[in-house]
Amino acid sequence: MTKANKPNPRNRSTTSRNSFSDSKNSSTPKRTTPYNPAMAKAKALPVHLEHLIRLLPEVLKFDAPADMTVSKYFKENSQLGNRDRALIAESTFAVLRRKLELAQYAQSGNGPLFRRLALLGMMLSLSEGGLGTANRLESALADLAFVAHPGEVEWLQRFVSYPRESLTEQVSANLPEWLWLELGNQVGPVERKLLSEALLKPASLDCRINSLKAKREDILAQLNELGGRYQSVPTPYSELGFRMLGKPALQNLQSFKDGMFEVQDEGSQLLSMLLAPKRGEMVVDFCAGAGGKTLALGALMKSMGRLYAFDISARRLARLKPRVAKSGLSNVHPVWIDSENDAKVKRLSGKIDRVLVDAPCSGLGTLRRNPDLKWRQTIETVSELQAKQYSILCSAAKLLKVGGRLVYATCSLLEQENQTIVNEFLKNHPHFELLDPKEVLRGDFPMINDLPVGASVDNSWWQLWPSKHETDGFFAAILTKKSALVAEKAPVDEEVVDSE
Ligand SMILES: C[S@@+](CC[C@H](N)C(=O)[O-])C[C@H]1O[C@@H](n2cnc3c(N)ncnc32)[C@H](O)[C@@H]1O
Numbered sequence: 001m002t003k004a005n006k007p008n009p010r011n012r013s014t015t016s017r018n019s020f021s022d023s024k025n026s027s028t029p030k031r032t033t034p035y036n037p038a039m040a041k042a043k044a045l046p047v048h049l050e051h052l053i054r055l056l057p058e059v060l061k062f063d064a065p066a067d068m069t070v071s072k073y074f075k076e077n078s079q080l081g082n083r084d085r086a087l088i089a090e091s092t093f094a095v096l097r098r099k100l101e102l103a104q105y106a107q108s109g110n111g112p113l114f115r116r117l118a119l120l121g122m123m124l125s126l127s128e129g130g131l132g133t134a135n136r137l138e139s140a141l142a143d144l145a146f147v148a149h150p151g152e153v154e155w156l157q158r159f160v161s162y163p164r165e166s167l168t169e170q171v172s173a174n175l176p177e178w179l180w181l182e183l184g185n186q187v188g189p190v191e192r193k194l195l196s197e198a199l200l201k202p203a204s205l206d207c208r209i210n211s212l213k214a215k216r217e218d219i220l221a222q223l224n225e226l227g228g229r230y231q232s233v234p235t236p237y238s239e240l241g242f243r244m245l246g247k248p249a250l251q252n253l254q255s256f257k258d259g260m261f262e263v264q265d266e267g268s269q270l271l272s273m274l275l276a277p278k279r280g281e282m283v284v285d286f287c288a289g290a291g292g293k294t295l296a297l298g299a300l301m302k303s304m305g306r307l308y309a310f311d312i313s314a315r316r317l318a319r320l321k322p323r324v325a326k327s328g329l330s331n332v333h334p335v336w337i338d339s340e341n342d343a344k345v346k347r348l349s350g351k352i353d354r355v356l357v358d359a360p361c362s363g364l365g366t367l368r369r370n371p372d373l374k375w376r377q378t379i380e381t382v383s384e385l386q387a388k389q390y391s392i393l394c395s396a397a398k399l400l401k402v403g404g405r406l407v408y409a410t411c412s413l414l415e416q417e418n419q420t421i422v423n424e425f426l427k428n429h430p431h432f433e434l435l436d437p438k439e440v441l442r443g444d445f446p447m448i449n450d451l452p453v454g455a456s457v458d459n460s461w462w463q464l465w466p467s468k469h470e471t472d473g474f475f476a477a478i479l480t481k482k483s484a485l486v487a488e489k490a491p492v493d494e495e496v497v498d499s500e
Pocket residue numbers: 001002005286287288289290291292293294310311312313316337339340358359360361392
């Protein structure tokens with residue numbers, strides 16, 4: 001469930017400032033504080049807090065993904081400028097990231113609970129560099145001069161300095177109990193602590209150069225010339241990636257409009273490289289969605305061969321089409337399928353060189369950018385996903401030629417959606433084999449300490465961790481088909497196997 005590539009309201013930001021002053025919408029917060037000329041330069045204004053106080057209860061119902069609720073709110077309040085939106089959205093996401101800790105602290109203090117939560121969220125967002133500047137909490141407090149009353153400033157100051165040791169480890173980690181326990185069992189308490197700390201930091205804005213149209217050094221030079229929030233550095237591992245130090249409005253940038261680069265988390269870029277598609281090959285991106293990885297694969301194929309982008313969501317595939325047009329790729333064929341068992345899939349059986357299965361998953365590896373997922377997923381939703389993941393993997397595998405490569409991937413941190421699915425698949429499909437990333441990626445892949453990034457000395461899984469790699473969390477297994485199995489000649493047998 002990677003959302004890494006989706007333009008996100010949290011990434012918007014411009015220079016519009018005074019959009020709060022005039023509203024035709026009677027239910028929209030109005031400016032109640034007397035005008036003070038210093039307000040023109042202030043980062044946070046009372047009207048932002050008022051919007052946040054209205055938005056938070058909606059988001060915290062968890063009826064829908066938080067970014068959808070936030071986008072809907074901004075549509076209904078179209079007078080808000082991009083900078084206003086960025087502050088309100090970042091503050092909302094800061095509350096979602098630290099919900100347990102903030103809810104506990106907000107038991108103290110005065111005034112309505114949502115005002116207290118909103119003030120805490122705004123202070124954190126102003127201190128996290130959410131608007132492109134890395135303020136410390138103290139200077140964030142100064143930014144709240146027009147927003148918080150004197151008593152509230154003192155209360156916020158106490159939050160900055162109160163001893164975190166008084167919190168339980170789970171509350172400090174801001175994880176629901178089931179996930180806290182699950183991660184403890186799976187990665188151990190030390191890794192769990194590092195992981196939960198990393199997941200509390202907002203994700204950076206990473207981009208991937210479209211190698212068909214641009215060179216990284218040219219785009220970096222252009223962005224660094226613009227300076228300010230456009231300043232960027234190369235990503236640590238992906239040779240096509242760069243990381244922006246702020247979160248500028250990319251849609252205003254000609255090179256972005258011309259498809260010279262795309263927004264894509266560095267982890268997602270590396271994951272696409274695992275498939276290593278060659279020009280002229282037949283490739284399927286089985287769960288293509290809006291095409292974040294499809295575009296990366298198409299560019300690796302130098303726009304030659306055939307790249308099918310399958311998905312059951314016509315809405316997501318519709319978003320892929322303009323991105324393909326902008327990228328200049330001519331080898332991408334979006335195909336809507338009604339399920340993983342669609343006849344269009346069956347027609348390509350045994351004909352495909354490389355298949356990527358970027359399976360629908362809990363998305364728990366993306367908590368830096370989708371913190372609401374930790375409050376919306378449960379152990380039950382994870383186990384419901386398993387059946388779908390297994391079924392998609394089995395159908396996608398039927399596409400592969402002998403000797404071809406299949407990558408099964410998720411952006412989940414949990415073994416249930418990762419190792420368990422692949423082990424079950426291998427048990428029931430002995431003509432497939434798990435390849436070791438240490439061997440297959442050597443030579444052609446970014447390395448750390450003489451190991452391909454994401455590979456492990458201990459096993460043959462490929463994993464990226466926010467705590468180690470500063471990317472979203474990703475899992476992948478690289479599989480190959482050793483032979484055309486008996487079961488393929490006798491589909492009835494295979495169906496029995498697959499339905500287990
Ligand atoms: C993790 S997202 C894909 C993200 C995408 N690959 C990207 O890089 O932007 C999973 C996708 O699987 C799709 N999906 C869900 N069930 C499916 C199925 N049975 N067959 C194919 N795609 C499916 C969802 O619509 C969703 O777009």
